[in-house]
Amino acid sequence: MNQTKIKRKIGKYEVGRTIGEGTFAKVKFAKNSETGQPVALKILDKDKVLKHKIAEQIKREVATMKLIKHPNVVRLYEVMASKTKIFIVLEFVTGGELFDDGLLHTTCGTPNYVAPEVLDDHGYDGATADLWSCGVILFVLLAGYLPFDDSNLMNLYNKISSAEFTCPPWISFNARKFITRILNPNPVTRITIPEILKDEWFKKDYKPPVFDEKEDTNLDDVEAVFKNSEEYLVTEKKEQQPVAMNAFELISMSKGLNLGNLFEAEQLQEFKRETRFSSTRPANEIINKIEEAAKPLGFDVHKKNYKMRLENVKAGRKGNLNVATEVFQVAPSLHMVEVRKAKGDTLEFHKFYKNLSTCLEDVVWKTEEDMQETE
Known part of the structure; x- marks a missing residue:
């Protein structure tokens, strides 16, 4: 007699393999059993979220994703919870992780993409430091190699601190100028988001995000999952076979x-x-x-x-x-x-x-x- 397989289900979603993992969350491939639509299911442990006081950060993340509709931004479908976990249902994007190509991955753990002010550890603005990291990623996408790289950690730090990098000849003049403004080692004079939006190279073929005013910034569902509201609670069924x-x-x-x-x-x-x-x-x-x-x-x-x-x-x-x-x-x-x-x-x-x-x-x-x- 054939043995019935019990797949893991969270609410209406059949859960499959792990496709990503971080400090506070795990992302799994899942499928809507009603429509067959593939999704990415971000799973967070409630106790960890509350213990490390990142609940507000999660709420901001959800609010932002609810507002934006853009082909290059992952869509958020819904938020659910069990007694112990929070589930964020996201658009499933194929192609693997950006950092799996070897170039964007940090070499043996070295901070190739970290801003110089972060390395100095004298306090820094998170948004400004993130801009630097985005600049490093943009450089890799255009050049095919890291702007700052060295097998010696101290040499690497020095290159980052002085923004010592060389652009390949195939990168256009406007793109070089733009990258140089982002990879400015001085966070005070580094290009800002409003300035980026006005840059001629950045504006070429740029598609601005569409903000869904109907969604607004309503976070009732997120607040409810932290309070174990019955409306958003789902049941988990564990698989008993592979x-x-x-x-x-x-x-x-x-x-x-x-x-x-x-x-x-x-x-x-x-x-x-x-x-x-x-x-x-x-x-x-x-x-x-x-x-x-x-x-x-x-x-x-x-x-x-x-x-x-x-x-x-x-x-x-x-x-x-x-x-x-x-x-x-x-x-x-x-x-x-x-x-x-x-x-x-x-x-x-x-x-x-x-x-x-x-x-x-x-x-x-x-x-x-x-x-x-x-x-």
């Missing part, structure tokens, strides 16, 4: 339409923060094997259904490496395992995965060619 993954989700996780990397152990690349392998072994066996391999490496293991959190506060020179793993069902006899760095240094994650993969050789699925080569 989350099933369909072909469209597989494609969204691959590079283009090449699914080859999803069905064999991937070669680790510089700055890569996650990797996947597949296995024909039962899901419980895979989870147990990962646990057996991780504990001798000094990791504390926290299991929840077919997800695991591996924590090691002493891993490597920087310490505090957290690794998240999850098992997905691709077919009745085939599972895909995602291993992702949740916290800590990327290089240490690479070292961890190499050790882990050695211990899991008998679990990873091999192609017929691989088996012939072994024989």
Whole structure:
């Protein structure tokens, strides 16, 4: 007799894989079970939000997202809550994380995109410092490399403090002038938002945001979720088997339409923060094997259904490496395992995965060619 699979549901949304993770929130792929629409579900822990006093920040974020309608700004659909969590339902945008291309990721944790006044740590204006970071990102998008980079941390700090960077010849004069005004090491004379909106290069093909006056800044729903209002409370159903993954989700996780990397152990690349392998072994066996391999490496293991959190506060020179793993069902006899760095240094994650993969050789699925080569 076939066993019924129970997917994780939050209200009317079927919840899938994790697509992003931060200090206070986790973002998961989800699907509206009534319409089939894919969404991104941002999940926040109520206790953490209140403990760190960021409730007002969340309310401002929601109010701003409610107001703006723009093709380059993620839409907010609704806000819900359970007894312990807050759920923000957002537009699902394909293409992966901006910081996964290696260029926008900080090199081994160095602050390539941080404003000089932040490095000085003498107090700074958050909005002005954020403008600098936006300037660094704009430079990378136009140039293809970081404006400030050095293997020596002190040299990097000096380059940032003096705004020592070189634009490639393909960047236009107006774009160079604009970037130079943003990457001004003096926050007092750095370009402001009103000045940016008047810049000739910035205004070219610029589409101003449309503010939805009907939405206004009504935050009744956000206030209600913090007060456990029955109107916005939803029920959570936990999955008891690995989350099933369909072909469209597989494609969204691959590079283009090449699914080859999803069905064999991937070669680790510089700055890569996650990797996947597949296995024909039962899901419980895979989870147990990962646990057996991780504990001798000094990791504390926290299991929840077919997800695991591996924590090691002493891993490597920087310490505090957290690794998240999850098992997905691709077919009745085939599972895909995602291993992702949740916290800590990327290089240490690479070292961890190499050790882990050695211990899991008998679990990873091999192609017929691989088996012939072994024989």
